[in-house]
Amino acid sequence: MSRSRGGGQRTILISSPKGGSGKSVLARHLLVSAAQAGLQSIGLDFDRQQTLTKWSMRRAQTRDAFPDFADVPVAPVVLQDWRASLRQANGYDLAVLDTPPSVEDHLPAIDGLARAANLVLVPAVCTQDDVEAVGPWIRSLTDKGFRAVVVLNRANRRTSSFARMRGTLIKAGPVCPTEIPQLEDIHVPAVKGLTLLDYSKSRGIAPFEEIWAFVRREIEL
Template identity: 50%
Template sequence: MRATGATKRPPGGRIVLLSSPKGGTGKSSLARNLLVCGAQAGLNVLGIDFDRQSTLHKWFLRRERLREGIPEAPRVEVRPAALADWRRVLDETAAYDLVVLDTPPSIEDHYNAAVGLAGASHLVLVPCGQTQDDIDSVSPWMATLVKSGVSAAFVLNKANRRTKSYEAARGRLLKVGALAPVEIPALEDIHLTAGKGLSVLDVKGAKATESFDALWSYIAREAGLQLGLAA
């Protein structure tokens, strides 16, 4: 698989794409936490859920109900959208500082849309677990992004530094493409907060807060977000 060049980017803020050919790698989990990071940084953020399972959009609906009782929780808008309509969807995002795109797995079934979205994005994040099956699944897609000149990085998700497979996974991923310097640990509070319409960043003392804060700093820099200029 090889992309055919960068797609013309719509005017407006920065676009970050969460894309992986394997299900269950944590695209939606990363998307919602990054959106809240952006909102807390004062950015006008928007999530686009291209996955028909609507995991990210369902989280948004829970969050909207939660905010009726906790209005101080920053609002994070998420819209469901059809992959076939991705060009028009992106054209309508110019008013936002940060747009986070969540996509379905099985890139082969949506290849043209996946390539188009990657070319239109300022940064593509490819979440991956540390098993060999995960690495085998995501490596060809990262190789495609690298050959196409797309700015992209793996994010090691559900990581466990205490296992032998941790360093081996990092080494294998680095042979294929860039790897974010911060991994997301396998912690229960990431999933428990999501069930309530929250992110880790909303909960004081959540164990994964430091990891997401550090990952957000890396992503903001790589995507070219001007945080100091945000309202």
Template identity: 45%
Template structure:
């Protein structure tokens, strides 16, 4: 069985958009014709709950592409990864909990299994202070990782300042995710931007997927 490409979203800080990133990457991969699987390591089960909403939508709209999500626990990350690899999925996306310091050994080991890891970060000093040490640790472990700016507005002064500081710390995704309501609205229905017609942020997520798929060598 071919080895799936593993993409991981990770950050020490909660509420930065890890799950939003995961579900949109899963949808982009599915629309690109890939067999996908999400693995939800977060105890809040945000990604798994989204997948359940999606299944309810699919009952009425079977053309909506299936995106299964496997619930998992960091205490058995190796078992969860074995199960994911045996699923036949071509793309596996891992959603992880915040408070990395509590599960540092497990998350760092899991990071080493990822083909590419994204650290979502909002353009604020608080987010930078949280994400910077994690990138330094990943770089020391030679994990292929990059920051991605979420809820980013290029017109604000904070955007340029935070982006410059991130660039000094490590690679940064060339595509920023804008602060658009349609992203949250789609998620609340079990959908992603790739599922919508004429979405304002469709080009953004197409670009994000192109970048991620290239970095993960898909």
């Protein structure tokens, strides 16, 4: 079972069996949301590609010139030593764990992280390939007693496939009521280690604010 809620640190695990689902995009927006809310947050990057770590390094360079941007530390860690890696989050209000897509190759470690987490977020693009991969994964997580929620990414409500894909995933497990839209603007700020949330008037900011509000309620933070 996932860790009981109450006082102390919160941990969010972001996990999906499908590459390109948007794990790092979701992780960095959650980290910035937490920092802007006055919470001490840290990202733990378990993915060997270190996408989240590289983003954080670019952010540190940007903050050298513009220190008003919130500090968002990210530590590169390894799944093989996940217990010790989790200790790097001691003293923080929130830890966001970004993981590699090949979950079937790391099931004991992913299960351990899920057990330590207050919530597992499973991003999924609205395609048949993603639904076929994510459906069984969210079902597996919930069957094991973990609190897990699908977050739809690159969603386009105007397409005929959106409702069908969303409906299929709802049958497999809980789905976040707000999805991440398909916007090129989401990736532009990442070049400088920033997010849409770092710009108060940026296009597409609302969905990330809503997802943060949803997650914060779910983990009682």
